[in-house]
Each structure stands twice: as C-alpha cells, then as structure tokens.
Amino acid sequence: MPDFLCVGGGVIGALSLRALGQGTLLERGAFCREASWAGGGIVSPLYPWRYSPAVTALALWSQDFYPQLADSLHGQTGIDPEVTRTGLYWLDLPNEERALAWAKAHGREMLQVSATDVRAQVPALGQQFQRALWMPSVANVRNPRLGQALEATLRANPQVELREHCAVQRLEVRDGRVQGVHTHEGFLPAEQVVLCAGAWTAELLKPLGLALPVEPVKGQMLLYKKEPGWLKSMVLAEGRYAIPRRDGHILFGSTLEYEGFDKTPTQLAQDDLKASVASLLPALAEQAPVGHWAGLRPGSPDGIPFIGKVPGVEGLWLNCGHFRNGLVMAPASCQLLADLMLGREPIIDPAPYDPALRLQAL
Known part of the structure; x- marks a missing residue:
C-alpha cells in the first residue's frame, strides 16, 4: 500500500509528491496540461496588495524559493523552467499609495517611475500611459517547462509512480478513514490521499456530503512571437498583462469567465484581448497571435487555498483552490x-488554510 496518493497531476500535485518524497500521482488527462500549463507564470499576484495576508504569506515564501527550485530542477533533469527576473510595471494605478505601503511593509522594492522611464525599458508601450510603479524583483516562470521538469524528476524517483489518463471515479471511505480511490483501472489502496485536482476537486468531495467552494473559472490567453528582447519587462494595465519569454514569445492575458467546465477558446475573448493588446503594446497588435487557448482556474473565496486535513475523514487531505495564483x-x-502530513514544524501558520474552518456539509 503506498503511503501517499495524490489526485491531480498539475504543478500542485507534482510539487506535493516531490515534497513528500514517495507515493503515487494520478492524473485524469495528461500530466501538467490543465491550469498549470495554461497560465501566464507571473511569480506574483497581479495586484498583491489587494489580497489577504494568507495569500501574501504563501506568495512571498514562494517568490523567494523559486530561483532555488528552478536551479534544483534544472540540475536534476536538464530542463530549465526559465525563472526569469524581468520586473513588472503597473501602469496608471488609481491608488499607488496603497501599493507602495504594502511593498514597504513587506520589504519589497517598489518604485514610482514616469512613463518616460518605462518607455526607455519598453519602447513599444502605448502613448496614453502617464506613470507606473516598478517592482524589479518580480520574475516569471515558463510554466510548461516547469511541468516538464517536475515530471522528469518524479519519473526519476524509484519511490514515485505517475499514472496519466487515470481518472478517479470516487473515493473509498470506511469507518471515518480513507481507504483509497476507485478508477477505471480498478481500486487503488492508499493510507493517505491528497486531493489536488484543481477545479475538479469539489466533485470528488460531493459524494462524502462535503461542499468545497471551488469552481472552474475560465481564462483565455494569446501568444505572440517577436525577436528575443523586444519586450524586456512585464507590463500590466487594467488587469491585462504581457509576459516576455527568453526566446521572444510574449503571452498576453487574460479573461475571467464563469462558464462551468467549458474551456473552448472563443472569438469574442480573442477580440477583447486583441483590443487590450492594441492599447498596451500597439506595435504587437500589428501582427496575428501565434496561439490562443483557455484553461480553468480553481476559483475559491478570496483566492485562499484549502491546505490540510479534511474533517471527519482520517487520511484525506486537500491542497487546492489557488484560483489565479496557483503557480505563485x-x-x-x-x-x-x-510539513503537516509529515508532522514537521510548518513553514507558515497553517490556520488560514485549514479545510475544517471552511468546508460545509451539503
């Protein structure tokens, strides 16, 4: 019987099993091809000062850890997740003082700069912008390559088993303890089960009479290609952002749509995103995008994830509901x-994420 079984083969599931060191990872589709692949990869919430301390605590710890994680994965697998410190410009914010106070309180460098200064770094910027806040430390991660590196390092671990295209049909719970999971390949026993299935996690808890407030929230992205260095820094205005990759690809996103589990890209969203491209980076809008896709975020109240034991079911754990900041x-x-599963001192206070405080009975 494996000690640990993680349900969900995205970045959350992969990093969970990597941290646990052994066990089985089940993925209903292909490894790291849902929200983990579809996102932009900014290693910061879009507007970090608007989030609760619970989100901030996880985000800041991860920001400081990402370079070390990328170096470790690159060294182990030869696959570079490309954690690249490009910095981020917030353009024409309505309340700069709040953002600056947040940065000062958390020891993060944030500077007020003029549009002239921004254009020295980003010559393609639209002419209507007047000012910006600049945080030079913000990085982005090339999330598809992060997924590839995580898959490679897990497959190299003889104590880990990865199973793709293995959907969990239901949990097996008897006498208040999880026994394992039922899949189309049969029953898989496990002493400890972690649900990290993103937007699909709530569906697995319903048969247990538990209501998890996590729902799919669709996001659509566009991809452009320019020469490397055409866009040196990330830029963000009115919730839309452009992210440069090292090879010249530029991601532009994203939409926020409550459309259930439908992740079909739409012409309406593409037109809306193109209008934002034309405003933010007019020269980029002169060419057609080379890619357009959609993914499903695991939406949750206030964007605070559920991390910890499921009340009333011994051996069942959650790590889900990261909404827009799963990679962050x-x-x-x-x-x-x-830390919680292995009985170690937790890196941060676990109380804000405790499922026992936020799950409800159906």
Whole structure:
C-alpha cells in the first residue's frame, strides 16, 4: 500500500509528491496540461496588495524559493523552467499609495517611475500611459517547462509512480478513514490521499456530503512571437498583462469567465484581448497571435487555498483552490502540506488554510 496518493497531476500535485518524497500521482488527462500549463507564470499576484495576508504569506515564501527550485530542477533533469527576473510595471494605478505601503511593509522594492522611464525599458508601450510603479524583483516562470521538469524528476524517483489518463471515479471511505480511490483501472489502496485536482476537486468531495467552494473559472490567453528582447519587462494595465519569454514569445492575458467546465477558446475573448493588446503594446497588435487557448482556474473565496486535513475523514487531505495564483503559491503550499502530513514544524501558520474552518456539509 503506498503511503501517499495524490489526485491531480498539475504543478500542485507534482510539487506535493516531490515534497513528500514517495507515493503515487494520478492524473485524469495528461500530466501538467490543465491550469498549470495554461497560465501566464507571473511569480506574483497581479495586484498583491489587494489580497489577504494568507495569500501574501504563501506568495512571498514562494517568490523567494523559486530561483532555488528552478536551479534544483534544472540540475536534476536538464530542463530549465526559465525563472526569469524581468520586473513588472503597473501602469496608471488609481491608488499607488496603497501599493507602495504594502511593498514597504513587506520589504519589497517598489518604485514610482514616469512613463518616460518605462518607455526607455519598453519602447513599444502605448502613448496614453502617464506613470507606473516598478517592482524589479518580480520574475516569471515558463510554466510548461516547469511541468516538464517536475515530471522528469518524479519519473526519476524509484519511490514515485505517475499514472496519466487515470481518472478517479470516487473515493473509498470506511469507518471515518480513507481507504483509497476507485478508477477505471480498478481500486487503488492508499493510507493517505491528497486531493489536488484543481477545479475538479469539489466533485470528488460531493459524494462524502462535503461542499468545497471551488469552481472552474475560465481564462483565455494569446501568444505572440517577436525577436528575443523586444519586450524586456512585464507590463500590466487594467488587469491585462504581457509576459516576455527568453526566446521572444510574449503571452498576453487574460479573461475571467464563469462558464462551468467549458474551456473552448472563443472569438469574442480573442477580440477583447486583441483590443487590450492594441492599447498596451500597439506595435504587437500589428501582427496575428501565434496561439490562443483557455484553461480553468480553481476559483475559491478570496483566492485562499484549502491546505490540510479534511474533517471527519482520517487520511484525506486537500491542497487546492489557488484560483489565479496557483503557480505563485505552489512551492509554499506544497511545502506546507508536506510539513503537516509529515508532522514537521510548518513553514507558515497553517490556520488560514485549514479545510475544517471552511468546508460545509451539503
């Protein structure tokens, strides 16, 4: 019987199992091809000062850890997740004082700069912008390569088993303790089960009479290609952002749509995103995007994830509900989960994420 079984093969599931060191990882589709693949990879909430201390604690720990994680994965697998410190410009914010106070309180460098200064770094910027806040330390991670590196390092671990295209049909619980999971391949026993299935996690808890407030929230992205260095820094205005990759690809996103589990890209969203591209980086809008896709975020109240024991079911754990900041909070979330499961001193206070305080009976 494996000690640990993680349900969900995204970055959260992969990092959870990596932190635990052994066990089985089940993925209903292909490894790291849902929200973990579809996101932009900014290693910061879009507007970090608007979030609760619970989100901030996970985000800051992860930001500081990401370079170490990338170096470790690159060294182990030869696959570089490309954690790249490009910095981020917030353009024409309505309340700069709040953002600056947040940065000062958390020891993060944030500077007020003029639009002239921004254009020296980002010549393609739209002419309507007047000012910006600049945080030079913000990085982005090339999340598809992060997924590839995590898959490679887990497959190299003889104490880990990865199973793709293995959907969990239901949990087996008897006498208040989880026994394992039922899949189309049969029953898999496990002493400890971690649900980290993103937007699909709530569906697994319903048969147990538990209501998990996590729902799919669709986000659509566009991808452009320019020469490397055309865009040197990330830029963000009115919730839309552009992210440069090292090879010249530029991600632009994203939408926020409550459409259930439908992740079909739409022409309406593409047109809306293109209008934002034309405003933010007019020269980029002169060419057609080379990619357009959609993913499903695991939406949750206030964006605070559920990390910890499921009340009333011994051996069942959650690590889910990261909403828009799964990649941002993943390293800290998974380290915290492993600390709790292995009985270690937790890296941060686990109380704000405790499922026992936020789950409800159906």
